Amino acid sequence: MSEDGDRMEPQPGGKMALEVRIRRFNPEVQPDPWWDDFAVEMEPNDRLLDALHHVKWYQDGTLALRRSCAHGICGSDGMLINGRNALACKVLVKEVAPKVTIEPLRGLPVLKDLIVDMEPFFDGYTAMLPFLVNDEDPPDRERLQSPEDRERFDDTTKCILCACCTTSCPIYWGDGEYVGPAAIVNAHRFIFDSRDQAADERLQILSDKSGVFRCRTTFNCTEACPRGIKVTKAIQEVKRAVMFRRF
Numbered sequence: 001m002s003e004d005g006d007r008m009e010p011q012p013g014g015k016m017a018l019e020v021r022i023r024r025f026n027p028e029v030q031p032d033p034w035w036d037d038f039a040v041e042m043e044p045n046d047r048l049l050d051a052l053h054h055v056k057w058y059q060d061g062t063l064a065l066r067r068s069c070a071h072g073i074c075g076s077d078g079m080l081i082n083g084r085n086a087l088a089c090k091v092l093v094k095e096v097a098p099k100v101t102i103e104p105l106r107g108l109p110v111l112k113d114l115i116v117d118m119e120p121f122f123d124g125y126t127a128m129l130p131f132l133v134n135d136e137d138p139p140d141r142e143r144l145q146s147p148e149d150r151e152r153f154d155d156t157t158k159c160i161l162c163a164c165c166t167t168s169c170p171i172y173w174g175d176g177e178y179v180g181p182a183a184i185v186n187a188h189r190f191i192f193d194s195r196d197q198a199a200d201e202r203l204q205i206l207s208d209k210s211g212v213f214r215c216r217t218t219f220n221c222t223e224a225c226p227r228g229i230k231v232t233k234a235i236q237e238v239k240r241a242v243m244f245r246r247f
């Protein structure tokens, strides 16, 4: 879909013209961000990441972006695409042609072009103890749980830490202390795991002023998640768990 909402139908076997407008930033060149426009010819089913590669490899090698798997798994190419957070490797050229605007994720310091500093994001994530805590001696084989118990947190296991949810949250933009949706999603993944023993500790952390009650239920996070995780629902479940637990 174009910025104007016009879907461009590809010509059979033909390439499509795509105008790529990118918000650039390089503190070694100038203190303020600027915009650059690039014209590329791409196959309709190429990904937007392919178009960015084309720009970087053939037009401007100074363009900085993160990517790795190119298949929606590693979570490293989250960016603001026509005003919405998405993974560049999951957006097709035909969905955005003839014109696309690309910016770095909001709410995190921009280091260069489309690369943001992920440290504040991962600080919130690691504060949630994102690993199984169980002090009992391990059984001879794996720690068993029922399919129903596994289902309880299945959705939140899908997170790839791309930061698309957290950086689409207006509370996160304005409050540097809020841990953000992705941290809560990863807390949820362990809080509701029947094998884990640190739920109270996580809920105590999330009851703090920087925790789960900062959420104002705007649903931006759910719309932004490229994995389809029901982020707002998970946050609501964690809110209820905080309210009904005794510390």
Ligand code: FES
Pocket (backbone or CB within 6 Å): 067, 068, 069, 070, 071, 072, 073, 074, 075, 076, 077, 087, 088, 089, 090
């Ligand atoms: S490059 Fe890995 S998710 Fe897009």
